[in-house]
Amino acid sequence: MNHITEIRTVGVPVRDQDRALEFxxxxxxxxxxxxxxxxxxxGRWIVVAPAGxxxxxxxIALVPESEDNPAGxxxxxxxASPDAKAAHRHFLDTGIDTGELLEWPGTPPMFSLRDPDGNRLYISEL
Incomplete structure (x- = not known):
């Protein structure tokens, strides 16, 4: 019997939950x-997800950092994004710590960015 049926929530450690929530x-x-x-x-149990x-x-659960679970x-x-190039340009233009847009043959365009606590996230085209 399979007791696990899905991945529901991933915790991301943050130093300031209000600042993270705003981001x-x-x-x-x-x-x-x-x-x-x-x-x-x-702190609080804060869960966020893509709109809709x-x-x-x-x-994603924005959990308070701890000694065993540091931020950064x-x-x-x-x-995923329907247009990774446009998303990349948007985040660069808004001053978000955004990595290089990677465009390798046979793979969708992708890049990384960091939240205000330095946690790295990735975005790739659908």
Whole structure:
């Protein structure tokens, strides 16, 4: 029997949840799916996802950093865009820490960017 059926939420450690929430919603255009106090966790349980993706789809939890879970990591999270070149230009123009646009034969255009805490995320074309 398969007890695991999907990947739901990936935690990204952040130093300031309010600043991170502004970046993920204001800059990346994500929607808040959940934002509740969680004092035993040292902050709130904040879950964001791409606009229109709906509940139950892959999401990101903006979790308070800790000694065992520091901010500023390569998250390994790959997100998709219908136009990676336009997204790359947009993030560069808005001053986001954005890596080089990679265009290799046989692969979709892709690039990386960093959130305000230095967490690396990736965007590739659909």
């Amino acid at each position: 993920y919603t204001g800059t990346l255009g994500f929607e808040v799916q959940l934002d509740v106090p969680l004092p035993q966790f040292g 993706s709906g509940q139950g789809r892959a999401s 990591v390569d998250t390994g999270i790959r997100m």
